[in-house]
Amino acid sequence: MNEEKVDHIKSLIKEKAQDQIKEYLSELHPADIAELLNDLTSSESKDIFRLLDNEVAADVLVEMDDDMRNEFLELLPSATIAKRLIDHMDTDDAVDLMRDLDTTKQSEILSHIEDVEQAGNIVDLLKYDEHTAGGLMATELVKVNENLSMPECLKEMRMQAEELDNVHYVYVIDDDNRLQGVFPLKKVITSPSVSKVKHVMKKDPISVRVDTPLEEVAQIIEKYDLVALPVVDGIGRLEGIITVDDVMDEIREQAEKDYQLASGISQDVETDDNLFKQTRARLPWLLIGMIGGMGNSVLIEGFSSTLTTEMSYYIPLIGGTGGNVGTQSSALVVQGLANSSLNSKETLKQVTRESVVALVNATIISMLVYIFNFFRFGPTAVITYSVSLSLFSVVMFASIFGTVVPMTLERLKIDPAIATGPFISITNDIVGMMFYLFLTRLLS
Incomplete structure (x- = not known):
């Protein structure tokens, strides 16, 4: 964020021009808002954060650097974190946020999450090592049963897609939730309505297990040019997906850590650390x-x-x-x-x-x-x-x-x-x- 824009927002904060601040922020991407907060004082950034609506605030929190995010989380009540932030996050982002908190704070936040299924998913994901596929995956995805007809499949896809920001692939499962294939969206248009999903799906999709190391996940996504990769448990049940942007974020962090180790720095530090x-x-x-x-x-x-x-x-x-x-x-x-x-x-x-x-x-x-x-x-x-x-x-x-x-x-x-x-x-x-x-x- 350039100095001119930072000075402009600071002057608006001093003038307490909340309407103008909201209008200005509405034109910024969450990542830009997170960068802006990093350039402001602690009190100024808190004033800005309070003006954001819940969905944007959740996205901004995901984009923040770890130190500032933890500072915000320490100040916010557990109920506010649960209802204003966690409820508007994908499970993988929610888990990343929760990992940095102590177990007492985690329990308090989980108790305030109204969606029992979401809370259960977060608890399950927290059990996985953060450097494995299970620790990185999100549970938000579209899946259909292999025995559905085309009209039934389309109806099911619409219902599930309404709850998601992005749909990368449609996964096909059997009656026991085991991954059977990937359903090409093109087939919705080209296949006859009498066809069943299992007759047109792409069988034996590339997948990883929940305990697959992050490095291997990244190599598979790169090798096969995938946007998302399904994650299964030990008996092949579909547990979640990993998207390419999440993998790249983790690999970048690991590369920074390795570079610091090679330079003789024994732990992760930033230039603005104390x-x-x-x-x-x-x-x-x-x-x-x-x-x-x-x-x-x-x-x-x-x-x-x-x-x-x-x-x-x-x-x-x-x-x-x-x-x-x-x-x-x-x-x-x-x-x-x-x-x-x-x-x-x-x-x-x-x-x-x-x-x-x-x-x-x-x-x-x-x-x-x-x-x-x-x-x-x-x-x-x-x-x-x-x-x-x-x-x-x-x-x-x-x-x-x-x-x-x-x-x-x-x-x-x-x-x-x-x-x-x-x-x-x-x-x-x-x-x-x-x-x-x-x-x-x-x-x-």
């Missing part, structure tokens, strides 16, 4: 890096009799090369694990492939440095050989280490994105220095 939260998220890896640097200094001190002035010139090269190579290898592996082009069970195969690439890279880098030092220090100087051999060893180690670590973390159910950041750089820096100092002493 000082304590930002410090707590960033300090742990900085402390680990400090310890690594201190370890390096002790290592160098132990080899002070071997370390010459010329040798010190190449300390940044050894450490930097090891960190860069390790980060490259681990980044490729993490990317492969994320898009399923690589399996954590293929560790040996990937290590072999990476070793071949590392061998080529190590040979080229070490030979170039050898040629440079050959003319700089002469063919008999220890540094001419030690730097090249150290670089060769560091590149080989960093490549293999950067491959093994993320694949091991994946098998241990730990986010492998950790391996693309300071962990790899610090480790390779220390190991590279050990190679350099030991080889130099050995060749002296």
Whole structure:
């Protein structure tokens, strides 16, 4: 939201021109209103929020960032949240909102929801892990029985569609609510009225189970270009659907988290978070890096009799090369694990492939440095050989280490994105220095 519009709405708030504010807000998308609230003070945003009608207020709340949304929810009574907001949300959005609240507040809100079926659906969805299909799905969908005729099917579709904002697909179920197929809307027009749904439906639709991980859901939607994906339970009963916009939101959040992990930030933070939260998220890896640097200094001190002035010139090269190579290898592996082009069970195969690439890279880098030092220090100087051999060893180690670590973390159910950041750089820096100092002493 540009500064001119923010200043305009602030002036209207000061003038208490509620009618003008309502007219202005009516022209904005809920996402724009949420952005506007984020640019206002706490009291100003609350004044604006009170002027929104229930449906718009619910949509705006969904679009808010987590911190501001939680701030609003803390101030609102449970009855207001239930009747003014939850009643106007799809179940997946309602569940996302409820997850951030403590169990006492959840119970209070649920007790004020008048629609018993909606409350039951929310309770059921809260039981699922938020990073699975069950935790992300919505229960609002259109489904018809396979034995309905075309006129009956059309009537049923109309009745159900009246309660929904969007209809992506029509799903076909049997008498036990098991998913049987997808009903193409075109068939309503082209099929004879005597036909039954089961004769014209598309059988064996692509679906996922409630416990399917979010990453796999996203891959299926991308692979088959789906707008929505049905979710079934262990015996094939239709439980809900996941829409592509919900998946993209979750994947974006996960990508941001992985990027922060790779940058050495241990938890999700924003630029406007308070000082304590930002410090707590960033300090742990900085402390680990400090310890690594201190370890390096002790290592160098132990080899002070071997370390010459010329040798010190190449300390940044050894450490930097090891960190860069390790980060490259681990980044490729993490990317492969994320898009399923690589399996954590293929560790040996990937290590072999990476070793071949590392061998080529190590040979080229070490030979170039050898040629440079050959003319700089002469063919008999220890540094001419030690730097090249150290670089060769560091590149080989960093490549293999950067491959093994993320694949091991994946098998241990730990986010492998950790391996693309300071962990790899610090480790390779220390190991590279050990190679350099030991080889130099050995060749002296």
